[in-house]
Amino acid sequence: MLMLLPFLLKQHKVWRKCNIRIFTVAQLEDNSIQMKKDLATFLYHLRIEAEVEVVEMHDSDISAYTYERTLMMEQRSQMLRHMRLSKTERDREAQLVKDRNSMLRLTSIGSDEDEETETYQEKVQMTWTKDKYMAARGQKARTLEGMQDLLNMKPDQSNVRRMHTAVKLNEVIVNKSHEAKLVLLNMPGPPRNPAGDENYMEFLEVLTEGLERVLLVRGGGSEVITIYS
Incomplete structure (x- = not known):
C-alpha cells in the first residue's frame, strides 16, 4: 500500500512532477545492500520509478x-482519568443543565408583570446539604490523592521503549x-x-512532529501487489 499510493497519486497533475523516494528500515543484523x-x-x-x-x-x-x-504523556493520561466524571455525576450535571434551560425558557415566556417573580428567581442561590458537602469533600480528597500520584509516578518501561522508537x-x-x-x-496498529x-x-x-503533510497508511492484511497484476 505504501508503494502503490504514491504511484497512484503521481497519475494526478498535482503530484505528477514529484519524485518518489522509498525508505526501508534495517536493523543491525540485516544485510542493507x-x-x-x-x-x-x-x-x-x-x-514504479522510485529512489530506494x-x-x-x-x-x-x-x-x-x-x-x-x-512521563508527561502518562501524567496527562492519569490526570484525564481523574478528571472524568462518574456516570452518576454525569447524569446529575446533565439534569442541572436541563433544569436551568427549562427555567430560562419559562422566564423568557413570562410577561412584564412577572418581573418581581423573575427578580426573585435570579436571587435564588444553591444551598449546601450535608450530602453535597460530604461529596465535595470526598472529591477534593480524591483530587489531592490523584495529584500526589502524578508527582510520584514513574513511566512504564514498555511505553518508554515505544516512545524511544x-x-x-x-x-x-x-x-x-x-x-x-x-x-x-506505515501507521502503527491501534x-x-x-x-x-x-x-x-x-x-x-x-x-509526525516537524512534518508538513503526513499520510498514515494501514492495510487490512489482505492487500497483495504482484508483478503480474
Whole structure:
C-alpha cells in the first residue's frame, strides 16, 4: 500500500512532477545492500520509478528527553482519568443543565408583570446539604490523592521503549524528508485496550512532529501487489 499510493497519486497533475523516494528500515543484523537490491528489483518489475534508500537504525540508549516525554504523556493520561466524571455525576450535571434551560425558557415566556417573580428567581442561590458537602469533600480528597500520584509516578518501561522508537524514527524522517511535500508512513496498529487511546495518539504526534503533510497508511492484511497484476 505504501508503494502503490504514491504511484497512484503521481497519475494526478498535482503530484505528477514529484519524485518518489522509498525508505526501508534495517536493523543491525540485516544485510542493507541486499535489502536495497531486492526492493529495487521488485519496484522495477512493478514499473514504479522510485529512489530506494535503506536506513539503518542502531540500538541506542534511551535519552532523557524520551524518558521525560513518556512521563508527561502518562501524567496527562492519569490526570484525564481523574478528571472524568462518574456516570452518576454525569447524569446529575446533565439534569442541572436541563433544569436551568427549562427555567430560562419559562422566564423568557413570562410577561412584564412577572418581573418581581423573575427578580426573585435570579436571587435564588444553591444551598449546601450535608450530602453535597460530604461529596465535595470526598472529591477534593480524591483530587489531592490523584495529584500526589502524578508527582510520584514513574513511566512504564514498555511505553518508554515505544516512545524511544517514535522519537528515533521521527529524527530520521525529519532529517531525510523535512522538505517533502507529502510523507507516507506505515501507521502503527491501534491499541486493543481503549484505555491506551491517549498514549497511542501521543505516539503518533511524536512520530509526525516537524512534518508538513503526513499520510498514515494501514492495510487490512489482505492487500497483495504482484508483478503480474
